[in-house]
Amino acid sequence: MPQRELSRLLDDHRNVQARISAGVSAQALAAWSRVSPTSLTTSAGAWLALVLSVIRRERARSHQVAASFYRLHRALEIGYTLPPPTGGPTADTVTLGDLREDWAQYTDTPRTPTPDDAEAVQVDDFTWPAADTTAQDAAARTSLVVTGPVQADREIGRVSDLQERERLDSADFLDELETMMGDAGVTAGGAADREALRGGRELIRDVSQVDSRVIGWARVTDGNPCAWCAMLASRGAVYRTREGAGIKGRTGRNLPPVGNPEDLQKYHSMCHCQTIPVYSRAAFVPESSAQYARDWSRATRGLAGAEARAAWRRHIDAQRRERRTA
Known part of the structure; x- marks a missing residue:
């Protein structure tokens, strides 16, 4: 198995997606500077329309990147x-070189x-599920x-309630x-x-749910994940079924409490984790991810439930503080 190439591919995919989202975030924040608290409805409406158009465009690019990644991975x-x-018409095979060329267009590296x-790669018969852009637009809005x-x-209303003891044009209020x-x-x-x-x-989620060769999923984090994301990554692969993964009798003792594949699809703001399909136990x-699993075992030894999660949070927070200091 080409582990070095797979490792680089996972890193590149996460980084390309992070660049897309960071660019959208920067544009949204820059446009927010034109939102006025004295004409919030009008100015925020203009901001919303602009940012939604940016999100639609870059969300489509994220979709294309993920499709290319999925095929090569x-x-x-x-x-x-x-x-x-x-x-359109599809050949029975495609070369690894063609898949790599398709992916390279998104990485901006030679x-x-x-x-x-x-080397020829067989192309399975498959119909890609359509993206629900209406639901995506509604979620974004x-x-x-x-x-x-x-x-x-809400905050304007809160600070405006102070007008009886503080002038609304005072420096403190304006600050x-x-x-x-x-x-x-x-x-x-x-x-x-x-x-x-x-x-x-959502492309990776939807495709892998109907891809008959997928037996599970795993979370891939960036280099500085929060405790929640690190816990999801530490679990390794989360399988569709225990039998399908060939792990009969495994108790899950002292493993992070992530048993539902849907948990892997939860993301917070500014989270650049990705969920990848798993095709075999190998x-x-x-x-x-393996290191996080070892860390979990050490940090939560003898603990369970909320106590284990609290110990894990303290462990990850300490690591993040050390990285910031370094």
């Missing part, structure tokens, strides 16, 4: 791939030809409104208003970041 893992998601580029204009309006608007812009930017990634994340999972 599947080929490297099991020697079978899927047809292009664009439809690709060095390899000896096995000419709700998320942006709640984290941006609604939060700003607080500026801080409050800035905070709302940051949270809305985080929501825009997450919504841009919905395109790729599937490649990053060493960082």
Whole structure:
């Protein structure tokens, strides 16, 4: 199994998706500077329309990136791939080189030809599920409104209640208003970041749920995950069924409490984790996930439930503080 290439592919996919979402977040935050607390409804409406158009465009790009990643990842893992998601006539085979070339267009790095580029990969018969863009738009709109204009309006109302003991044009009030608007812009930017990634994340989720060769999923984090994301990654593969994964009799003792594949699909704002399909018990999972599993065992030894989760949170928070200091 080409573990080095798989490791690089997982890193590149996560990084490409993170660049997409970070760009959307930056645009959302920059546009928020034009939202006025004195004409919130009008100015926030214009902001919302602009950011939604950016999210739609970049969500489609995230979708395309994930499709290219899925086809190459599947080929490297099991020697079978899927047809292009664009439809039309499909050949029975495609070369590894063609799949690598397709993926390279998204990484912005030159690709060095390899000896096995000419190796033929069988293309399975498959119909790609259609993205529910209407539901994605609705989710994006709700998320942006709640984290941006609604939060700003609530805070404006709170600080305006102070007018009896403080003039509304005082420096302190204006400073607080500026801080409050800035905070709302940051949270809305985080929501825009997450919504841009919905395109790729939902493609991998939807495709892998109907891909008959997939037996489970695993969470892949960045280099500085929160405790929740690190816990999901530490679990390794979460399988559709115990029997399908060939793990009869396994008790799960002292393993992180992640048994439902749907848990792997939960993402918070500014989270750049990805969930990848697993095709066999021998599937490649990053060493960082194995390290988190070892850390979990040590950090939670003798504990269970809420106590184990609290100990794990303290462990991960300490690691993140050390990285910031370094």
